[in-house]
Amino acid sequence: MYLKGIxxxxxITANGLANFDFYTKVLGLRLVKKTVNQDDTSMYHLFYGxxxxxxxxxxxxxxxxxxxxxxxxxxxxxxLSLRVKDDHALKYxxxxxxxxxxxxxxxxxxxxxxxxxxxxxxxxxxxLVSDEGNSGIAAGEPWVNSPVPSESAxxxxxxxxxxxxxxxxTALVLTGLLGFREKGKYASTIKDQPDIIVYxxxxxxxxxxxxxxxxxxxxxxxxxxxxxxxxxxxxxxxEELRDWIEQLNRVRMPNSGFVxxxxxxxxxxxxPNGILLELATDGPGFETDEDLEHxxxxxxxxxxxxxxxxxxxxxxRPINTRHMQY
Numbered sequence: 001m002y003l004k005g006i007x008x009x010x011x012i013t014a015n016g017l018a019n020f021d022f023y024t025k026v027l028g029l030r031l032v033k034k035t036v037n038q039d040d041t042s043m044y045h046l047f048y049g050x051x052x053x054x055x056x057x058x059x060x061x062x063x064x065x066x067x068x069x070x071x072x073x074x075x076x077x078x079x080l081s082l083r084v085k086d087d088h089a090l091k092y093x094x095x096x097x098x099x100x101x102x103x104x105x106x107x108x109x110x111x112x113x114x115x116x117x118x119x120x121x122x123x124x125x126x127x128l129v130s131d132e133g134n135s136g137i138a139a140g141e142p143w144v145n146s147p148v149p150s151e152s153a154x155x156x157x158x159x160x161x162x163x164x165x166x167x168x169x170t171a172l173v174l175t176g177l178l179g180f181r182e183k184g185k186y187a188s189t190i191k192d193q194p195d196i197i198v199y200x201x202x203x204x205x206x207x208x209x210x211x212x213x214x215x216x217x218x219x220x221x222x223x224x225x226x227x228x229x230x231x232x233x234x235x236x237x238x239e240e241l242r243d244w245i246e247q248l249n250r251v252r253m254p255n256s257g258f259v260x261x262x263x264x265x266x267x268x269x270x271x272p273n274g275i276l277l278e279l280a281t282d283g284p285g286f287e288t289d290e291d292l293e294h295x296x297x298x299x300x301x302x303x304x305x306x307x308x309x310x311x312x313x314x315x316x317r318p319i320n321t322r323h324m325q326y
Contacts, residue, residue, distance in 0.1 A: 002117075004056075006157045006233045008047075009077065010045075011059070012225045012229055013124075042058055042066055042312075056139075057157065074273070075221055075274040079160075081160070082128050083154065084130060084155060088132070114129075127159075143160070161196075167213075170271050174212075181199065183203070183204070190215070190217070192233075193216065195219050197211070197212045220274075231275075236282060256269065266281075299312075
């Protein structure tokens with residue numbers, strides 16, 4: 001029983017329409033599902049990914065128009081990574097981000113790979129990471145209708161960065177409970193702060209890493225738009241998910257138990273520094289209720305929410321996603 005890698009990450013936006021424009025038209029991702037937060041149907045839940053919305057490629061956003069801006073702090077998923085094919089693709093992104101006036105840094109080496117940090121218009125922190133020489137878990141497939149050339153396309157999620165005040169309790173959960181292994185360290189970009197520690201699971205590589213940054217100069221994060229709500233790791237199927245539930249119960253780790261998200265099945269819990277983690281199955285997948293060619297074009301609702309469609313649609317601001325050919 002092991003975690004295969006990163007399944008998805010869910011962040012917060014205050015403007016779903018602007019979010020859709022940036023992630024599809026600038027980053028070239030495909031909107032693979034336009035649905036709602038199943039725990040609060042008054043807000044959109046937008047899923048972006050590769051051409052098929054494969055596990056390991058899904059970046060999702062809850063739209064919270066009344067949210068305040070997230071603050072940088074400990075107890076947070078402080079940055080998400082996006083994989084690209086190679087160093088040449090990273091240089092393409094350096095030029096593209098400048099073309100669209102996206103705030104970005106210079107290309108630097110992190111954990112032995114070339115990387116390029118940037119922020120979206122709400123301050124959401126990302127790191128583009130080159131897959132050149134990567135021998136770990138396979139990346140996703142480019143979306144054929146993307147405005148970004150396939151050789152430079154974003155191929156999925158890379159290392160997840162956690163910022164904590166004390167790394168040891170989080171590291172113990174990763175290694176002692178979830179089966180991660182310590183891979184190495186690299187210097188922090190922040191002066192006088194400890195090295196960042198790299199942990200990996202499954203086949204390893206960019207799609208299966210967590211980087212823990214210990215910071216002694218920050219207070220606790222205040223969640224809001226531009227921040228990450230949670231990160232999920234891949235589980236093969238329902239049988240394994242139930243085994244994980246048993247394991248968490250065995251060590252008395254408070255958790256959600258089995259949760260049916262329709263497109264996948266989940267388990268939620270918080271690690272000791274307060275970061276929300278999810279384990280999610282690879283299936284059933286996004287073609288459960290939509291054809292592959294038309295993913296994300298209309299509001300999709302799980303069967304148990306379908307009877308409430310008119311009420312749900314009446315409180316959502318329209319986001320026209322039907323025409324996504326560029």
